[in-house]
Amino acid sequence: xxxxxxxxxxxxxxxxxxxxxxxxxxxxxxxxxxxxxxxxxxxxxxxxxxxxxxxxxxxxxxxxxxxxxxxxxxxxxxxxxxxxxxxxxxxxxxxxxxxxxxxxxxxxxxxxxxxxxxxxxxxxxxxxxxxxxxxxxxxxxxxxxxxxxxxxxxxxxxxxxxxxxxxxxxxxxxxxxxxxxxxxxxxxxxxxxxxxxxxxxxxxxxxxxxxxxxxxxxxxxxxxxxxxxxxxxxxxxxxxxxxxxxxxxxxxxxxxxxxxxxxxxxxxxxxxxxxxxxxxxxxxxxxxxxxxxxxxxxxxxxx
Numbered sequence: 303x304x305x306x307x308x309x310x311x312x313x314x315x316x317x318x319x320x321x322x323x324x325x326x327x328x329x330x331x332x333x334x335x336x337x338x339x340x341x342x343x344x345x346x347x348x349x350x351x352x353x354x355x356x357x358x359x360x361x362x363x364x365x366x367x368x369x370x371x372x373x374x375x376x377x378x379x380x381x382x383x384x385x386x387x388x389x390x391x392x393x394x395x396x397x398x399x400x401x402x403x404x405x406x407x408x409x410x411x412x413x414x415x416x417x418x419x420x421x422x423x424x425x426x427x428x429x430x431x432x433x434x435x436x437x438x439x440x441x442x443x444x445x446x447x448x449x450x451x452x453x454x455x456x457x458x459x460x461x462x463x464x465x466x467x468x469x470x471x472x473x474x475x476x477x478x479x480x481x482x483x484x485x486x487x488x489x490x491x492x493x494x495x496x497x498x499x500x501x502x503x504x505x506x507x508x509x510x511x512x513x514x515x516x517x518x519x520x521x522x523x524x525x526x527x528x529x530x531x532x533x534x535x536x537x538x539x540x541x542x543x544x545x546x547x548x549x550x551x552x553x554x555x556x557x558x559x560x561x562x563x564x565x566x567x568x569x570x571x572x573x574x575x576x577x578x579x580x581x582x583x584x585x586x587x588x589x590x591x592x593x594x595x596x597x598x599x600x601x602x603x604x605x
Contacts, residue, residue: 303582306352307332308368309359316564317358319571324578335359335367342370351376353582357385358561372590377581381590384538385560389431391459394558397593401536405555406461414450414458423463425489428456439463439489464547464554471546473530474564476573480527481564484548526553533558538591540577
């Protein structure tokens with residue numbers, strides 16, 4: 303089989319480990335979908351397409367590149383449509399709640415200055431997910447004004463800040479196999495002007511120890527495992543992350559990410575390698591997975 307990684311960072315630990323598992327018997331290549339000039343057809347060059355492409359990039363150029371591959375019949379994990387959909391937090395919340403998923407109540411506003419009587423504390427996020435976007439907790443009107451001055455024209459979504467332990471449950475799913483860790487929430491403290499940037503804690507036992515107890519897939523209640531898998535069905539994703547508030551209350555989803563890092567999780571490279579070979583073996587006959595009950599919703603904005 304010929305497997306191609308669509309990424310600017312083929313050395314990412316998950317991708318590198320997956321490639322290492324595949325290379326003894328298969329050809330593994332990498333291609334940066336953001337590099338080069340011209341349309342996707344010119345950047346692909348001559349010759350046959352790979353048997354499967356793994357899309358770990360979210361820029362508009364990368365998504366256009368993946369969509370071109372799909373139009374030519376190549377299987378892409380995750381599909382361009384599903385990857386793009388998860389960048390729009392408004393659409394994400396609407397689809398999740400319409401499907402009965404316990405997603406945090408989400409309100410969309412064109413600008414922070416337009417928020418009227420928001421109620422504090424609240425969580426403010428850029429509507430369109432991207433690197434270094436806005437994610438902040440705001441506790442009062444002064445904090446909101448400061449954010450509005452720093453991000454004057456940013457379309458945002460707001461969610462009520464829900465009491466929790468200060469940690470997030472990070473669930474990652476690869477073809478139905480669930481991995482997890484606890485990570486310190488970037489919203490544990492309020493932000494005034496700049497959102498708090500928190501470096502990811504080590505996964506697995508180290509992250510659990512920081513929280514006071516080990517935390518792995520065996521520690522997840524069965525209903526949370528089922529919930530994580532249901533998210534993939536609703537959003538048309540094969541490789542994805544689900545962020546849950548960590549607390550005794552009913553689970554609340556606060557974010558869904560297409561093809562996250564899944565660092566330090568034993569068995570994750572093996573699961574990804576097996577998925578790539580399985581999809582390559584199908585030859586894309588089933589078509590790309592896309593979000594929504596009928597797979598018909600494609601967001602109109604990619605900002």
